[in-house]
Amino acid sequence: MTDSPLLTIRDLYVEGRAGEDWLPIIKGIDLTLHRGEVLGLIGESGAGKSTLGLAAMGFARDGCRISRGEIRFDGIDLRTTSERAKRKLRGRRIAYVAQSAAASFNPAHKLIDQYAEAPLLHGVMAREQARHDAIELYDKMRLPNPQEIGFRYPHQVSGGQLQRAMTAMAMACRPDLIIFDEPTTALDVTTQIEVLAAIRDIVRQFGTAAIYITHDLAVVAQMADRIKILLRGEQVEEADTRTMLAAPREDYTKSLWAVRSFARAEQPAATDDPIISVRGVTAAYGKTTVLQDVSFDIHAGRTVAVVGESGSGKSTAARVITGLLPPVAGEILLDGTALPPDYRARTRDQLRQCQMIYQMADTALNPKLTLREIIGRPAEMYLGLHGRALRDRVRALLEMIELEPDSYIDRLPSELSGGQKQRIGIARALAADPRLIICDEVTSALDQIVQEGILRLLDKLQSELGLAYMFITHDLATVRAIADDVVVMKQGRIVEQGTKAQVFAPPHAPYTDLLLSSVPEMDPDWLSNLLKARSV
Amino acid sequence: MSLPIFLILFLIGSFALAFVFRAGLSRILPHRHAIVARDMPLTAAFGIMVIIAYVFVALMAPVLAPFAEREVVGAQFQPWGGAHPLGTDRLGRDMLSRLIYGARNTVGIAFATTVLAFVVGAILGIWAALRGGWLDQVLSRFVDALMAIPSLIFSLLLLTIFGTSVLTLILVIAAVDATRVYRISRSVAQGIVVMDYIEAARLRGEGTWYLIRREILPNALAPLVAEFGLRFCFVFLTISSLSFLGLGIKPPMADWGSMVRDNATLITFGDITPLLPAGAIALLTVAVNFVVDWQLHRASGLKE
Numbered sequence: 001m002t003d004s005p006l007l008t009i010r011d012l013y014v015e016g017r018a019g020e021d022w023l024p025i026i027k028g029i030d031l032t033l034h035r036g037e038v039l040g041l042i043g044e045s046g047a048g049k050s051t052l053g054l055a056a057m058g059f060a061r062d063g064c065r066i067s068r069g070e071i072r073f074d075g076i077d078l079r080t081t082s083e084r085a086k087r088k089l090r091g092r093r094i095a096y097v098a099q100s101a102a103a104s105f106n107p108a109h110k111l112i113d114q115y116a117e118a119p120l121l122h123g124v125m126a127r128e129q130a131r132h133d134a135i136e137l138y139d140k141m142r143l144p145n146p147q148e149i150g151f152r153y154p155h156q157v158s159g160g161q162l163q164r165a166m167t168a169m170a171m172a173c174r175p176d177l178i179i180f181d182e183p184t185t186a187l188d189v190t191t192q193i194e195v196l197a198a199i200r201d202i203v204r205q206f207g208t209a210a211i212y213i214t215h216d217l218a219v220v221a222q223m224a225d226r227i228k229i230l231l232r233g234e235q236v237e238e239a240d241t242r243t244m245l246a247a248p249r250e251d252y253t254k255s256l257w258a259v260r261s262f263a264r265a266e267q268p269a270a271t272d273d274p275i276i277s278v279r280g281v282t283a284a285y286g287k288t289t290v291l292q293d294v295s296f297d298i299h300a301g302r303t304v305a306v307v308g309e310s311g312s313g314k315s316t317a318a319r320v321i322t323g324l325l326p327p328v329a330g331e332i333l334l335d336g337t338a339l340p341p342d343y344r345a346r347t348r349d350q351l352r353q354c355q356m357i358y359q360m361a362d363t364a365l366n367p368k369l370t371l372r373e374i375i376g377r378p379a380e381m382y383l384g385l386h387g388r389a390l391r392d393r394v395r396a397l398l399e400m401i402e403l404e405p406d407s408y409i410d411r412l413p414s415e416l417s418g419g420q421k422q423r424i425g426i427a428r429a430l431a432a433d434p435r436l437i438i439c440d441e442v443t444s445a446l447d448q449i450v451q452e453g454i455l456r457l458l459d460k461l462q463s464e465l466g467l468a469y470m471f472i473t474h475d476l477a478t479v480r481a482i483a484d485d486v487v488v489m490k491q492g493r494i495v496e497q498g499t500k501a502q503v504f505a506p507p508h509a510p511y512t513d514l515l516l517s518s519v520p521e522m523d524p525d526w527l528s529n530l531l532k533a534r535s536v
Numbered sequence: 537m538s539l540p541i542f543l544i545l546f547l548i549g550s551f552a553l554a555f556v557f558r559a560g561l562s563r564i565l566p567h568r569h570a571i572v573a574r575d576m577p578l579t580a581a582f583g584i585m586v587i588i589a590y591v592f593v594a595l596m597a598p599v600l601a602p603f604a605e606r607e608v609v610g611a612q613f614q615p616w617g618g619a620h621p622l623g624t625d626r627l628g629r630d631m632l633s634r635l636i637y638g639a640r641n642t643v644g645i646a647f648a649t650t651v652l653a654f655v656v657g658a659i660l661g662i663w664a665a666l667r668g669g670w671l672d673q674v675l676s677r678f679v680d681a682l683m684a685i686p687s688l689i690f691s692l693l694l695l696t697i698f699g700t701s702v703l704t705l706i707l708v709i710a711a712v713d714a715t716r717v718y719r720i721s722r723s724v725a726q727g728i729v730v731m732d733y734i735e736a737a738r739l740r741g742e743g744t745w746y747l748i749r750r751e752i753l754p755n756a757l758a759p760l761v762a763e764f765g766l767r768f769c770f771v772f773l774t775i776s777s778l779s780f781l782g783l784g785i786k787p788p789m790a791d792w793g794s795m796v797r798d799n800a801t802l803i804t805f806g807d808i809t810p811l812l813p814a815g816a817i818a819l820l821t822v823a824v825n826f827v828v829d830w831q832l833h834r835a836s837g838l839k840e
Contacts, residue, residue, distance in 0.1 A: 322739055323739075324735065324739070343738070343739055343741075346741075348741050351739060351740060351741045356736065356739060358732045358736070360732065363731045363732045363733065364731075364732035364733055364736060365733055366733045366737075366750075366751055366754070366755070367755065368754035368755055368757075369750070369754070373750075377740070378740055381740060381741070381742075382740075428736070432740070
């Protein structure tokens, strides 16, 4: 094998259409990738990571174009070769693994048939051979029942399994290069580990080169040989993983590293009466029980973090408190008196005291209303404000969430960034003058830097207004940053609860231990060490 | 002048007019709307121009028409020219005047009917999507049952039972069309009621009417506007066909549908007069659809 690089990108420019104009997305990036090497691409959303990943296949999304530069894959110039020739390369020699495997599989076909599609199309294998090969790769990806799992449909396997099946599928033709676009971002920490380990093994085993796109530094530290950091379409720095982690050069890189430095001051254990008490709540969707005898308290001025994997019943607990899902047994107490189980039976004042912020700010704000109406409505309804008083209140709220009132008050949600939308969600909750705010995964759709801003804002508001938060999350780093009390849930039951110090200090309940140890760390040897420790 | 040349000239002429109209519009309107007017396609400008012309004619009918709507002013089937530019009909009434009054009757009734169908259908449809459960089931099955009956036959049936006054005509066609509007607004609203902002509004304690009016309707508007344009044309054609069948707008009121029927015999003599009311119907239908297409395009945020 020669020493010439597998993929070289020189001075690449990609532009995206914005109305009449073309705006640059990638501005003059160079990239070199050798055979068998894994390159980590890091950046916030909008940094151009995915665009660069796709450009490495000679592809530009709809509304985008590669305007300048050179892309060479194993001596083939991808900018000048015909679409036909590029199609031959894709899937055969370059493969792509998307963020959401669930959305990328065709729900109407069995996994193994979709696996066989590319090898058949490119004439690499016959159908029978492809099936044998699939089972072998499923085994290598450590999927349960590799003999049988391929004959299921995508909706019949879990998200983590689907992501592994997708990686196996990308491997089907033994490509020279695989592009992973945030393959574990949508997964729980405990599932993420399995997928990361499987991907790493298979890439090493076949000596495949890979571009690994993510915004999670700790993840990329486990996967990549080299890391390249992007900011607004430009390269910030590139270095060997260990060098980069040990000694980042640029300020931006350092700020990425320092994001998780935010931590809320320790608070003494609560002694006052709780605002909300959840008492022995059991809840079910139809016949499926999703909460089993759950009890916890939320105190004024404190943050209760509810932690668990997806399906653990965290969000259901919030739905019971807000009254969207009346419980089968148990009750919710507000200042010691029982709330009606159904929100429709609650008084306006009871509704006002408990507000909610949602995970997806995009769907939580009515796209056709201006911020003035979105934020003003709760203030108008609950506090009876009108005219000038209402306008002043909205302006004050916008200032509280650190947005300049004059330039934002008449905007529509579509004219805001993701982080700003989430701030509006906060302002809408504040407008009701509540005592408890339920935050349902409010930071999980945001970049780390934006996340930190939101967490700091929530913390500031809490100390100014004495709010209580119920913070639902699967991200333990967030819990470490902001929680006073922690409730760990699994399959609808509370596994462990107590103050942050109690829960995070050993000895843990076994499940808490599993969760805590699954949070990726910056140490590049973390994954290897962890797997070694677990296999013992 | 041969027909193709006439058609080409007509097209060029109308687009030139539309161009001038658009330029004028963006000059007159205040800044924010002027931008919208400047960016609209010529087809839309043409559509708006035609609609304005129809509305103008409908409103000003008594002033514009040279003769009264029902007055017999001459011999039967007089040719074009003289005091009667478009001749007279089979009873000797002035064709041009009846065409002008017909705009008022046909367009006015069609518009009232469509608006009524939309108010009833959209509110019920969104309400059903919002409440779900038994209310949704009852309303939807009822609508399904109504839609199972062919609409023209159903309207004919109802009109024979209730008689053919203008009011019953409006109510009957609105009822039949409201079922279609119900279906589309329910399915559009079903996609909206699952959004978090609806849940947030519900948890805030908002009433049903506020939810429909402020939270759902603005987001359902684009498909509903498109449906409105199509529905208006359908209603318009239904009225005309009912009139043609003799169950619509009753004579002696002028109506384009019955005018086609009454003068149909002239076609056999090579006279194109009966085609004029038909052409008026066609032109308005096309114009409305041009405007709706443009609105739909704008609402969906698509660029060329």
